Amino acid sequence: MAHADIAPDHISSVSVDPKEMESFARMAADWWNPSGKFKPLHVMNAFRIGFIKATLCEHFHRDPDIDTPLKGLRILDIGCGGGLLCEPLTRLGASITGVDALENNLKTAKTHANQMGLDIDYRHGTIEQLVQSGEAPFDAVLNMEVIEHVANPPDFMKDCGAMVREGGLLICSTINRTFKAFAFAIVGAEYVLRWLPRGTHHYDKLVKPSELRLWIKDAGLTPEPPIGMSLNPLTENWSFSDDLSINYITVGTKA
Amino acid sequence: MDSDLIIIGGGLVGLTAALACAHKGASVTLLDAQDPDEHLKAEFDGRASAIAASSFQMYRHLGIDERLAGHVQPITDILITDGETGGYISPLSLHFDSQDAGDQPMGFMMENRRLRRALLEAVKDNPKIRMLAPVHITGFDESAAAITVQIDGQDDVIASALIAADGRNSFCRKQSGIGVSTIPYKQKAIVTTVVHEKPHEGTAHELFLPNGPFAILPLTDNRSSIVWTDTPEAIDAAMALPEHMFAAELARRFGNMYGQVGPCAPRWAYPLSLQMAEDYIKGRRVLIGDAAHAIHPIAGQGLNMGLRDAAALADVVYNARSNGLDIGTNLDDMQIWRNFDNRILAASTDIFNRLFSNNIAPIKHARRLGLGLMDKIKPAQSFFIKEAAGLHGELPSLLQ
Numbered sequence: 001m002a003h004a005d006i007a008p009d010h011i012s013s014v015s016v017d018p019k020e021m022e023s024f025a026r027m028a029a030d031w032w033n034p035s036g037k038f039k040p041l042h043v044m045n046a047f048r049i050g051f052i053k054a055t056l057c058e059h060f061h062r063d064p065d066i067d068t069p070l071k072g073l074r075i076l077d078i079g080c081g082g083g084l085l086c087e088p089l090t091r092l093g094a095s096i097t098g099v100d101a102l103e104n105n106l107k108t109a110k111t112h113a114n115q116m117g118l119d120i121d122y123r124h125g126t127i128e129q130l131v132q133s134g135e136a137p138f139d140a141v142l143n144m145e146v147i148e149h150v151a152n153p154p155d156f157m158k159d160c161g162a163m164v165r166e167g168g169l170l171i172c173s174t175i176n177r178t179f180k181a182f183a184f185a186i187v188g189a190e191y192v193l194r195w196l197p198r199g200t201h202h203y204d205k206l207v208k209p210s211e212l213r214l215w216i217k218d219a220g221l222t223p224e225p226p227i228g229m230s231l232n233p234l235t236e237n238w239s240f241s242d243d244l245s246i247n248y249i250t251v252g253t254k255a
Numbered sequence: 256m257d258s259d260l261i262i263i264g265g266g267l268v269g270l271t272a273a274l275a276c277a278h279k280g281a282s283v284t285l286l287d288a289q290d291p292d293e294h295l296k297a298e299f300d301g302r303a304s305a306i307a308a309s310s311f312q313m314y315r316h317l318g319i320d321e322r323l324a325g326h327v328q329p330i331t332d333i334l335i336t337d338g339e340t341g342g343y344i345s346p347l348s349l350h351f352d353s354q355d356a357g358d359q360p361m362g363f364m365m366e367n368r369r370l371r372r373a374l375l376e377a378v379k380d381n382p383k384i385r386m387l388a389p390v391h392i393t394g395f396d397e398s399a400a401a402i403t404v405q406i407d408g409q410d411d412v413i414a415s416a417l418i419a420a421d422g423r424n425s426f427c428r429k430q431s432g433i434g435v436s437t438i439p440y441k442q443k444a445i446v447t448t449v450v451h452e453k454p455h456e457g458t459a460h461e462l463f464l465p466n467g468p469f470a471i472l473p474l475t476d477n478r479s480s481i482v483w484t485d486t487p488e489a490i491d492a493a494m495a496l497p498e499h500m501f502a503a504e505l506a507r508r509f510g511n512m513y514g515q516v517g518p519c520a521p522r523w524a525y526p527l528s529l530q531m532a533e534d535y536i537k538g539r540r541v542l543i544g545d546a547a548h549a550i551h552p553i554a555g556q557g558l559n560m561g562l563r564d565a566a567a568l569a570d571v572v573y574n575a576r577s578n579g580l581d582i583g584t585n586l587d588d589m590q591i592w593r594n595f596d597n598r599i600l601a602a603s604t605d606i607f608n609r610l611f612s613n614n615i616a617p618i619k620h621a622r623r624l625g626l627g628l629m630d631k632i633k634p635a636q637s638f639f640i641k642e643a644a645g646l647h648g649e650l651p652s653l654l655q
Contacts, residue, residue, distance in 0.1 A: 032581075034585060035587065046580060053579075064577075067280070088579030090579070092579040115400045117256075
């Protein structure tokens, strides 16, 4: 997750010292264990990748049934963590750049990608620093479960928008600021079910769909109607719905 | 990585799993200890199988039905009778016909070697499957990213996931340290094929005798497959009988149902037991078919459970692969999908067999009453038929 307060001075590529390799391999094994402590993220991940793939294939007129439907697309994943989105999208053919402000996350991601034989460009820093570095804009920018953690969401969104090329798109998912979201995503997930560490989400930082819509517009993109994502806590299955009261996704396109 | 999957075992379940996964886009390396041509000899396997309607639907999707043309006998009726050898046959019998399953045959009978040939040819024609056989597997090595199979005198094979379809005594299961629980039945079965004078009209008979069921399952060309289950002593004695005496014993069991009856294939004897693996998944390894669960062949469900494993596996692999996920660490849905089905079915056929294979008077009366009742209660019968046809519950896409 992107925590601006602990960011480095400038953006840089990630390398892992061979001496550190073993400890990061252990952390990677934790991150990538589908039934381990990141299980909720894995369960959500399979579902959101399906959405991202379908959205990209539709927008860029790709056949979703071939082995590498995203071949040739440059994609930026903001707040990439251990690379749970970067690796699958790389397998689907995309060229991925993953940015995160936490160095340990990136070293873990880099170590795991090396183990899997996947070539992913991981950068340590913030989206603001990436824009300042003069990086060429991307076909798509992914902004998944990040905006509810950043210090200044409107500015953050402008930087994200600047990284989308003309004709490209932004995919943004987050949690609504409703009583139901408070009850399920904070009390339920953090305190009752212990799916997430306590303090993962703060109620006042959650984002209403109308706010996200406005920030996307102000960043120079055209927001599409938001789509609700619902988790059945018994089956642990995610599905799309009209219910925006907890998790939702908004896609923005750049003309 | 050599392929997405390595499948160990070139039996009916392993071959089907390879074709089902390849049909869904995965690349497969198929390893078998035996020479595939050996499998095709009539002497190798005298058995025939009842393929459930849902499993046969998968074979339609995979184009196997065309390769089987002329060798498939639809089962349109099932007649279950509680009786005693050579004497009184209970008038209370249970009759299922295909209307109970929605107007399609309840299953399809075929000789295993015919099915094996059709599957092998399809495997050879499939560019996504590489078959290496015969090979001697010496070990496995699992890393963070892949699983490696070591083969005597050949290059290692590396894949994302390993599928063990290597049967009841699975080497892969043992090497993976997965235990089994086993219930021996103290029963054996003779399997053979007979030719008879009169047509069977697609009827399968299951005659419940005190020592175990005697099943007459229709094959093409006025032939039927026999599964004769009995005490080990009785089966050993029957195996030792000279040809003409064995023929006379079979004729006695048939009565005059089909006119003249005579064996037309070698006899095979198999010990029966129920065996369940403690886990179906460990790391990047998945057990399917008899490696995971070997059940009593009483309702013809053993192979069909394995075929449903193959169909579920194909969907799970497809979901992981089409989302760019690492296949070998995203197999958990397989366990959820198959566990319930397998354990329920194993338990129900076990109870069914215990209920019918004894001569204790109260149970005998109860079961006669039960059969008579079940024949009167359409919903119970319909459940049973649909279960036998594999049409219950949410189905993997290839079974639909």
